Amino acid sequence: MAMSRRQTILVVDDQDVILDFMSELLVDAGYAVETASSAVKALERIQQARPDLVITDFSMPGMDGWQLVQAIRALPFGQDLPVVVMSAGSRLPFRSADLDPRMAFLAKPFGIEALMQVVQSLLDASAPQP
Amino acid sequence: MTTNPPSLFVETAAYLEEHEQDILFRWVQIASRLPAHFRRPGESLNALIDHIPLVLAHLRRLIVEPLDPAEPVTLPQDVAEIHAITRFNQNISARIVVKEYQLLRREIWATLREWPRAQQCTVMDIFLLEERLNLMLDDIVSVALDTYVELIEEGGNGDVEAADNPGGG
Numbered sequence: 001m002a003m004s005r006r007q008t009i010l011v012v013d014d015q016d017v018i019l020d021f022m023s024e025l026l027v028d029a030g031y032a033v034e035t036a037s038s039a040v041k042a043l044e045r046i047q048q049a050r051p052d053l054v055i056t057d058f059s060m061p062g063m064d065g066w067q068l069v070q071a072i073r074a075l076p077f078g079q080d081l082p083v084v085v086m087s088a089g090s091r092l093p094f095r096s097a098d099l100d101p102r103m104a105f106l107a108k109p110f111g112i113e114a115l116m117q118v119v120q121s122l123l124d125a126s127a128p129q130p
Numbered sequence: 131m132t133t134n135p136p137s138l139f140v141e142t143a144a145y146l147e148e149h150e151q152d153i154l155f156r157w158v159q160i161a162s163r164l165p166a167h168f169r170r171p172g173e174s175l176n177a178l179i180d181h182i183p184l185v186l187a188h189l190r191r192l193i194v195e196p197l198d199p200a201e202p203v204t205l206p207q208d209v210a211e212i213h214a215i216t217r218f219n220q221n222i223s224a225r226i227v228v229k230e231y232q233l234l235r236r237e238i239w240a241t242l243r244e245w246p247r248a249q250q251c252t253v254m255d256i257f258l259l260e261e262r263l264n265l266m267l268d269d270i271v272s273v274a275l276d277t278y279v280e281l282i283e284e285g286g287n288g289d290v291e292a293a294d295n296p297g298g299g
Contacts, residue, residue, distance in 0.1 A: 017162045020175040021155060088163060109156035109237065111244075 007123055008032040008049060012042040012056035012068065013086075022055065025112055026119075039063035043071055050077070053123055058087035066094050069103065082122035086110070102126065138255050139262065141247060143190040149241050150186055154179060156237040157230075166226040177220075181213040182234065185270060189238075192266050210273035215281070224278040231271050238263065 009031045011022045019035045026033045034049050036042035039060055046054065054072065058065035065085050072078040082102045087093045090107040099105065102125075104118045146153070158178060161167060167178055188209050217227050242248055242259075251259075 014171070015162050015168075016171065017158055017167075017173060017175045017178045021158050025151075025155065088160070109159040109240075111152045111241075112155055113152070 006032045007052040010034045010051040010054045012036045014060045039068035053082045055084040058085050058093045082126050084118055139193050143193045145245055146190055153237045153241050160233050164226055166222040180216055181209050184209045189266050210270040211277050214274040214277035218281050227274050235267050
């Protein structure tokens with residue numbers, strides 16, 4: 001019986017401590033994890049590793065999380081890539097109309113359960129239909 | 131005469147233990163944005179979290195200590211002191227340490243608010259729990275500040291005093 005491939009999640013944050021904690025949680029939950037400390041590095045990793053989902057911080061020096069989403073959507077395979085945007089504060093840092101069905105928003109601080117639910121629901125929604 | 135803690139306290143300690151990683155995860159998301167930590171891009175997760183898991187363990191232990199009106203609940207002197215010394219040696223100001231505990235208090239209560247059991251508590255239950263938890267945390271903050279004062283008076287690390295007023299001249 002062929003083993004199913006572990007789904008890969010790319011976590012993007014300019015803070016190492018967040019990358020470390022998120023990686024630990026997601027690996028424990030059974031995902032393969034890639035990390036990037038900037039949006040530019042994330043775009044490189046996305047093209048190399050082809051993750052199943054991206055989790056990105058909104059506030060990052062240089063290209064921010066929203067610009068990263070737009071750059072991802074411009075990639076040939078990026079239209080359907082699920083993206084979770086994390087931001088401090090409870091308000092959306094962009095227009096709610098900009099949230100597409102392949103996107104979710106998490107206001108910091110969020111709990112582990114909220115993170116896992118969002119990740120799983122986006123991955124389920126993007127899974128190929130039988 | 132000592133009396134056993136109410137069962138709610140025992141259940142609270144167990145719930146906090148079960149959700150410790152969640153409390154730490156929420157805490158890290160905000161604490162890492164505090165100026166002192168944010169200016170340290172290479173800081174490791176362990177260095178940021180430092181003794182906070184031990185503080186949580188102390189709190190849980192203290193919540194379930196028998197109630198004795200004649201005896202104050204034991205202070206978590208060691209952990210609060212060690213955490214303060216560590217932060218002092220990292221050139222992190224007392225103000226940031228107080229903020230760390232403020233965030234910890236917020237995340238503990240945020241976790242307890244999501245606890246279905248809490249919905250069944252009476253106002254008096256909540257009052258007693260709040261009194262105990264907040265007193266413990268206030269004691270921890272007070273030990274941290276005492277430790278900073280002692281270290282500064284001993285002439286330990288002048289940079290910390292400067293870091294207390296980063297915008298000042």
